[in-house]
Amino acid sequence: MSAPAIVVIVGTSAAGVSAASTLRAEGYDGRLVLLGEEGVPPYDRPLLSKGYLAGTLSEKDLNLRPASFWTDRDIDLRLGSRVVGLDPSGQSVTLHDGSSLRADAVILATGGRSRALPVPGAELDGIFGLRTRADSDALRELSGGAERAVLVGMGFIGAEVAATLRGRGVDVTIVEPLSAPLERVLG
Incomplete structure (x- = not known):
């Protein structure tokens, strides 16, 4: 079986970044696209509840990799790209803006989400989970x-x-x- 020509990784969590890094380190030389819903570079989420929340770490301190990492490894990092559909038979990934990408293989690395409070008023200002x-x-x-x-x-x-x-x-x-x-x- 030959390697897929285009691999799309959905999610810029540590798992998504690790998948992209590992593919390149293991010799995958096809097109590699990493899609992140947030408009910021992949970052270390565990620090959000500690040093970053405390104000002792900056946004730059959170980054999982320097900006050069993506270009040096020919990884097409697309930020602000929310996936709204997968079509395995059509080999495509649909984005929130209506555009689509060809994908011979897809890796889902979207991470977890905190549970919403099942109580009245849970949608009010000042009530939220910590994920991003x-x-x-x-x-x-x-x-x-x-x-x-x-x-x-x-x-x-x-x-x-x-x-x-x-x-x-x-x-x-x-x-x-x-x-x-x-x-x-x-x-």
């Missing part, structure tokens, strides 16, 4: 003048956000639906 750099920016801005914050969930990210907000002088209350912090992780 924009989410961390909004939380940092909001917490700058805040005296108190309520966090729902005490997984790793919740614990990190709580510690970071405490470090910024915010009183934090945590609501955890399970019987113990980190129960899903530690059992």
Whole structure:
């Protein structure tokens, strides 16, 4: 079986970047397209709840790779490209703007999303999950003048956000639906 001529990777998370890096490192020399929904270069998401939220790391500090990485490895990095459809039989990927890309192979590396609160008012301003750099920016801005914050969930990210907000002088209350912090992780 021959290698696909065009590989499209959907998602610029660490997994998407690793897939692109590994393909090139293993000798894949076909066309390689990496699609990111956000309009910013791939970044280290775990830092969003720690140093970046605290204000000790800059946007540049978050970047997973320098800008030269993509051109040096002939990886077509397309930012602000949200995938809305996959057509395996037609070998294409459809983007939010209606355009499409040919794709002999597709790797889905979109990452996870936090659960939305299933309560009335969950859509109000000041209530959000932490997944993107924009989410961390909004939380940092909001917490700058805040005296108190309520966090729902005490997984790793919740614990990190709580510690970071405490470090910024915010009183934090945590609501955890399970019987113990980190129960899903530690059992």
